[in-house]
Amino acid sequence: MITLYRRHLLANPLANPPRPACPATGDRYYKRCKCPMWAEGTTPTGYIRKSLGTNSWEAADDLKKKLEQGESIERKQAKRTEDAADRFVTDKQIQGKAEGTQKIAQRRMEEFKAWCIQEGYTYLTEVDTEALDRYRQTWPGISSTKAHKQGTIYNFFSYCLNMGWVGENPAAKLSRIQFDDPEVDYFTPDEFDALIKAAEGMRGRKAARLKAFILVMRWTGLRILDVTTLQRRRIAGGNLLLRTTKTGVHIYAPLPPFVLEALAAVKPLADSHKDYFFWSKVGKPETAANVWRRSFMTAVKASKFPRRGHPHMIRDTFAIEALLAGVPVDQVSRMLGHKSVVTTERHYMPFVRARQEQLSDSYRRMWPKGATA
Numbered sequence: 001m002i003t004l005y006r007r008h009l010l011a012n013p014l015a016n017p018p019r020p021a022c023p024a025t026g027d028r029y030y031k032r033c034k035c036p037m038w039a040e041g042t043t044p045t046g047y048i049r050k051s052l053g054t055n056s057w058e059a060a061d062d063l064k065k066k067l068e069q070g071e072s073i074e075r076k077q078a079k080r081t082e083d084a085a086d087r088f089v090t091d092k093q094i095q096g097k098a099e100g101t102q103k104i105a106q107r108r109m110e111e112f113k114a115w116c117i118q119e120g121y122t123y124l125t126e127v128d129t130e131a132l133d134r135y136r137q138t139w140p141g142i143s144s145t146k147a148h149k150q151g152t153i154y155n156f157f158s159y160c161l162n163m164g165w166v167g168e169n170p171a172a173k174l175s176r177i178q179f180d181d182p183e184v185d186y187f188t189p190d191e192f193d194a195l196i197k198a199a200e201g202m203r204g205r206k207a208a209r210l211k212a213f214i215l216v217m218r219w220t221g222l223r224i225l226d227v228t229t230l231q232r233r234r235i236a237g238g239n240l241l242l243r244t245t246k247t248g249v250h251i252y253a254p255l256p257p258f259v260l261e262a263l264a265a266v267k268p269l270a271d272s273h274k275d276y277f278f279w280s281k282v283g284k285p286e287t288a289a290n291v292w293r294r295s296f297m298t299a300v301k302a303s304k305f306p307r308r309g310h311p312h313m314i315r316d317t318f319a320i321e322a323l324l325a326g327v328p329v330d331q332v333s334r335m336l337g338h339k340s341v342v343t344t345e346r347h348y349m350p351f352v353r354a355r356q357e358q359l360s361d362s363y364r365r366m367w368p369k370g371a372t373a
Contacts, residue, residue, distance in 0.1 A: 001041050001042060001068075002039050002040065002041035002042070002043065002048075002064050002067055002068055003039070003040050003041050004029075004037060004038070004039055004052075004057070004060050004061065004064055005028040005029055005037075005038055005039075005040065006024075006028050006029070006030060006033065006035045006036065006037060006038070007028070007035060007036050007038050007051075007120075008021070008022040008024055008025040008026075008028065008030075008033065008035045009021065009022045009035050009036075009119065009120045010022075010025075012118050012119075019118065019119065022035050031057045034055045034128070034130065034131065035055060035120070036051055036052075036054075036055055036120060036121075036122065036126055037051070037052045037054050037055060037056070037057065037059075037060035038050065038051050038052060039052055039060070039063070039064055039067060043067050043068060043070060044068075044069075044070035045070055048067065051122060051123070052064075052073070053122075053123035053124075053125050053126065054123070054125045054126060055126045055128070059125075079123065079124050079160070079163075079165040080122055080123055080124070081112075081113065081116045081121055081122065081123065081124050081126075081127065082113050082116070082117075084124055084156075084160055084163075084165055085109040085110075085112060085113050085156070086109070087159075087163075088105065088109060088156050088159050088160075089102070089105050089106045089109050091159060092105045092106075098225070098245050098246050099284065099285075099286055100286060101246070104152070105152060108149055108152045108153075109152075109156070112135070112153065112156070115135055115138065119131070119134075119135075124160055124165050124166050125166060125167075127170060128170050129170040129171070129173040129174060131170070132153065132170055132171055132174055133174060135153075136149070136150060136153075136174070136177075142179070143177055143178065143179035144179040146177050146179075147176075147177040147178075147179050150171070150174060150177055153171045154169065154171040154172065154174075156171075157169040157170060157171045157172075158171075184316050184320070184347060184348060184350075184351075185307075185313055185316065186313055186316045186317040186320045186321075187309070187313055187314065187317045191303070191305060191309075192218065192317065194303040194304075194305070195214060195299055195300065195303050195309075196211060196214060196215070197303075198299040198300070198302035198303040199211040199214055199299045201302065202295075202298070202299065202302075205269065206295065208262070208265045208266060209266050209277075209278065210292075210295050210296070210299060211262055212259075212262035212263050212265065212266050212277070212278075213227060213277075213278055213292060213295075213296075214296070214299070214314065215258070215259045215262050216230065216255075216259060216262075216263070217311070217314040217315065217318075218314050218317060218318060219253075219255060219256055219259050219318070220240060220251070220253050220255070220318070221253075221315050221318035221319060221322075221335050221336050221337075222244070222251070222315070222337075223244070223245070223246060223312075223315060223337075224289050224292060224293060224296075224311045224312075225245050225246070225285060225286065225289045226242065226244055226245055226246075227278065227292075228278050228279055228285060228288050228289040228292055229245070229276065229278075229279050229285050229288075230242070230276065230277050230278060230279075231275055231276055231277075232274075232275060232276065232277060233275070235255070235260070235263060238254060238255055238257075238260060239252065239253065239254050239255065240252070240253045240254075240255055244337040245285075246337070247337050247338065247339050249334075249337040249338070249339060251335070251337055253335065263277060266278070278292065292311075293311055296310075296311045297309075297310070297311075315336070316347075316348075318335075318336075319332055319335075319336055319344070319347075319348055319351075320348060320351045322335065323348060323351045323352055323354070324351060324354060324358070326358070326359075329341060329344055329345060329348075329352050330344075332344055332348075
């Protein structure tokens with residue numbers, strides 16, 4: 001005979017927020033709390049006392065019947081939250097995700113594991129939607145940060161579902177965290193010219209290299225990491241062909257002659273790698289990208305802009321100028337290396353509307369004289 005009971009969670013003043021003890025402590029047969037279920041008793045194979053890997057009394061009752069019949073339930077409780085989280089991070093590495101993406105996943109999984117330990121959730125099946133809702137109430141920061149963190153948790157449980165470790169994704173039932181995307185800013189043509197002149201005014205060999213770096217960003221829309229690791233063999237016949245680091249999308253772009261001339265002026269140096277334009281291949285690509293980011297900010301400061309400027313504004317400038325020139329948004333999405341046109345529309349919707357207004361004005365110019373809208 002097997003007896004089901006709960007191991008009630010104790011108070012944890014170190015949790016964030018502090019967790020009180022389960023109010024049903026003392027009644028281990030209480031059915032309405034979410035504390036872990038355990039089984040104790042004799043089965044056809046011997047005496048057991050073990051966690052059932054669930055906080056549902058109904059699920060535990062089903063497992064009890066299997067145990068009494070001598071069936072193994074190890075498959076149901078095989079995956080611990082800690083092991084699953086580690087496997088999820090390893091999967092990101094196997095996929096070849098960017099190092100920054102791997103670090104974010106690892107940091108968020110470490111936070112999740114620590115919370116599960118605080119709350120007493122040993123197995124994945126113990127973490128339901130209600131638990132995740134309490135977990136996200138502990139998250140500090142702005143709404144966009146919380147939304148991205150919730151996305152990581154959703155992806156984690158989707159991975160666990162695909163691996164057969166859980167029967168459903170508890171994060172799928174969480175309400176969506178709403179947030180406004182930061183306002184997109186870009187360089188006007190005059191500001192960009194001033195930026196190029198500032199780069200040309202840099203001392204020594206950095207002038208030509210920084211000028212070429214900025215021009216490549218402006219006329220390809222590439223992220224700073226992709227420009228930093230741009231290989232010389234990726235430029236052939238006046239065209240650029242590469243696979244983006246973040247999304248893995250293939251980019252094909254013809255380059256203007258003045259950009260090709262600027263790249264031709266970037267000669268291999270004694271302390272640089274002959275196969276790359278802007279990377280010595282000493283150290284990590286992210287470290288090199290940060291060096292170029294600082295150089296860019298130096299040029300921005302020298303340009304004496306009345307407002308703040310940053311490298312991603314070059315990518316935004318590329319996208320916005322393309323949209324205002326009438327390039328279809330799906331083509332701009334491909335140029336940027338976005339996996340979905342929805343991403344492009346979300347970031348640049350005001351400028352998609354501005355392009356539509358331009359088209360509307362063109363229609364009106366074809367109307368007979370005297371016709372008004």
